[in-house]
Amino acid sequence: MKRILIAGCEQEISSFNPLPSRYEDFSIAAGEALIAAHSEADSCISGFLDSFSDRTDLTLVPVIAAAACSAGPLSAEGFERLSREILTAIDATTSDGVDAIYLSLHGAMGAIDEPDPEGFLLESIRAMVGPDAPIVISLDLHGILTDRMLRNCDAIAVFHTYPHNDFTSTGQRAARLMKAILDIGARPVMARIFIPALVRGPELITETGLYGKIIDRAKTMEDTGEALSAAVLIGNPFTDAPELGSQSLVITDNDPVLAERLALELAQAFWRDHEHMLADLVPLPDALAEIGTRRGPFTLTDAADAISSGASGDSNAILAGLVEANYAGSALIPIVDAPAAAKAHAAGLGARLRLSLGGTVDPKRFPPLELMVEVESLWDGKYTHEVSRMPVHAGPTAVLKHDNIRIIVVTQPVFMMDRAIFLAHGLDPETADIIAVKSPGAAVRYFTFAKKNFVLDIPGSTSANLPSLGHSVCSRPMFPLDDHVTFEPVVQHYPLDERSAA
Incomplete structure (x- = not known):
């Protein structure tokens, strides 16, 4: 019987908040307590669990999930302790065998001395389970999707709403990706395009704004079967990290050419409207x-x-x-x-x-x-x-x-x-x-x-007047931190290793 491990680590940070967060700020649930914590919740984990509730041919293994309120960057000591606890719990569970792993992540976490905590966790987990066990993750659309994250997972489901009201359905979409891999042998390939823009304002409200029209196209790609998953992530502009920015992401079943075409479509649509995606602030x-x-x-x-x-x-x-x-x-x-x-x-x-x-x-x-x-x-x-x-x-x-x-x-x-x-x-x-x-x-x-x-x-420390914050780590030039920013799409394809599609 196949075993799918369930784990998570979620926090969003502002690099401009002067107070570091701590290990003690996290709520941590392990084993059956993880199930109980999400039984009545509107969360990605609850959506993933519900999607497999009728399956008798596999076992869902709740391992550990940690979550904290958004805050300043996690202290170095806090991240060392938290990551060690999560990885130790996963490692102990894999000793009984593992066929797949689902991770509920945010994507805009940050720690002192580790700007990419999610990438660190995924890289460590991949080293534990080897190249063949599929790893599926879910992310907030404010996540900062890094090269290290993309190299160490197989498929990604990203929120489609802002303000967020699709926690459960995003978990269900992650489950759909997992089922495609395990049940029908799908071989996900990903195309990612980095967009040098940070945005913040009412046009990001997906129900009414320009960003919502772009997300509607991503949803259509998924709903019609053009793509296994599609998204435009806008990053958290307050998490000043090396790979901060916006990006399009499209995942197809072993069709990198299609993934590239669709990712270009989303990225170009976003860039056409990016200048309108800033807040009109009132003194x-x-x-x-x-x-x-x-x-x-x-x-x-x-x-x-x-x-x-x-x-x-x-x-x-x-x-x-x-x-x-x-x-x-x-x-x-x-x-x-x-x-x-x-x-x-x-x-x-x-x-x-x-x-x-x-x-x-x-x-x-x-x-x-x-x-x-x-x-x-x-x-x-x-x-x-x-x-x-x-x-x-x-x-x-x-x-x-x-x-x-x-x-x-x-x-x-x-x-x-x-x-x-x-x-x-x-x-x-x-x-x-x-x-x-x-x-x-x-x-x-x-x-x-x-x-x-x-x-x-x-x-x-989360002002929508983004140039006032003082970014010093993210790549430049970056809209609206710099003038006359241009966009020349460069497509990155994943996976890159021996798991690549034939």
Whole structure:
């Protein structure tokens, strides 16, 4: 009976977040605990598992999966320990034989001294299992697909939606690739084209934007059978790595000529529109002037401090702007501030105290702001994401009231890609005039009730004002970091070794 090993390692980082993440930031599930962790989740692993639920001719072996909230680069010590734990678990399982491996990865992970953690893991796993066991992976479309990754896997399924709502279906597409290899003897060949562009803005919303039309073509390639898999990855522009950029990827069954033609089609379509795929950012004073005294709700998107993209979450820029403007409406603002949360819990419900808010991680960008606040409510920070149905552990949490502004202060950085940070703490965003949204894509999915969304031009380690960040590692020239960037497509074909198609 064939054995398919299941494993994963997922984190997205911002190289511009000054605080490294740690091994302790990862949630790790091994064996049957991995199955339990994904049984009710909207995740790639759950989709992959479900796709094989009716198969009696093979065994799915849950090995280990690690995941962490987006953050700064993983410390060298943290990655050494994490990678050793993952590889040791896989190595122990392969001793009973392995026919195939599925890995749920992100693609925009980064560690100090290791800019390509996913490539390192894949290379190490390939060395363990040899050249013949197929390795199928799934990736976020913000992944940075590297040469080392492509050399050490057989097929890849990539998200097709942004904001992401196809976690489960991407896992199912990965399972379809695995079935094609194991059941009908498919021999995947890949064509990849690097595109020297970093993009960030509303045209990337796949339901409505220009990028979505290109992804629709990739989906059609898969749906009609032209390709086993097709994607355009846009990278995470905040993970400053040597192979950062955008790229097209097409996988066919032993037809490299077709894979090249389709990859060129996608890459050229993307390049035609790339200049339009930047955010139209609004200065905070201009947004507040337009809102004026009107009743909301209005959303202020703070993509510059998007924890889901790797930011620190401790920005107080919107809070400071509202205070400076003497804004009279009601507002909801989440912020990561462990000292403030601790002081609020120590003071207790109803206490009034003067707190320093923001800038606990990134004070150069966010000078701490002192305010008088009232402790309105206290929480343990445990709730569930809307976006994935996965549990949240934000640590001790407090809702603080300053005049008409409510500040949700959490201890740990957590994804804020939906309404859960508000609803879980007794706050209804539909009743507020202004809601600060620390996610570039959340407003169009979960805050559609807002009269208008403003994407702000404010500081942060995930700012869509990309030239302001200070990239120093990625290849150059690169749009929009440099002027007059040109694109001459170069197709790279995989596999390159003895597993190559005849």
